[in-house]
Amino acid sequence: KAGVTQTPRYLIKTRGQQVTLSCSPISGHRSVSWYQQTPGQGLQFLFEYLSETQRNKGNFPGRFSGRQFSNSRSEMNVSTLELGDSALYLCASSQEPTAGYTFGSGTRLTVV
C-alpha cells in the first residue's frame, strides 16, 4: 500500500513568486491536512480538507491556500513568497478526521 506522496521533494523559489505543492493521500483516505515545520515554530497546522471542503484553517495569512480534488488529492499554494516561508511542508492523510494521521516525507521549500 503506497504511503502519502508529496511532490516535489525540494523547491527553491525567489521572494515574490508563488508555489504550488501537491499531496496524494493513501488510497481510501478522504481527509488531508497540511502542516508547516520550521526550527523556530515547530509543526504548525495550516488546513484540513475532507471531501473537497476545507474543514479547518490554521493561523496563517491568506497567502496560504489549498484545495482538494474529487480523488482526494490535495494542493496547497503560497503566493507572494517571503523568506520566512522557507520550511518543510508536510501533508498528512487519514481515513476520517477522527482516525490516525499518516504523514508524507514533505516538500522542502527554500525562498531566496
Next chain:
Amino acid sequence: GESVGLHLPTLSVQEGDNSIINCAYSNSASDYFIWYKQESGKGPQFIIDIRSNMDKRQGQRVTVLLNKTVKHLSLQIAATQPGDSAVYFCAERGGGKLIFGQGTELSVKP
C-alpha cells in the same frame, strides 16, 4: 492558548536502557493523543496513539501513558536501540487539528 509542550528537549540514553519521553498538554477537552518519530529528512512517523478514555496502551517495545488528572502524556521505549535515535513529538487532537509539542531529540549511545 492551547499548547502541547515537552519537558526535555534532549534525551541521551545507553543502548539497551529504557527511555521515557514526557509531554504536557493544556486542553483538557482533547480526546486523542499521538506520538510520532521523525528522522532527519523524513516526515513524522506514527508510533502509537491513545484515546482519552484510556490511561495506558502498549505496542511493540513502546507504551504510552495518559494521566488526565495532571494532563500528562509519556512515551516509554523498552530496550532502546540505535535505530530509535530521532526526534519524538507528542500531538493532541483538538478543534479538528493536531497540536504538536516542540519535540524531544533522543540520542542512543552504543
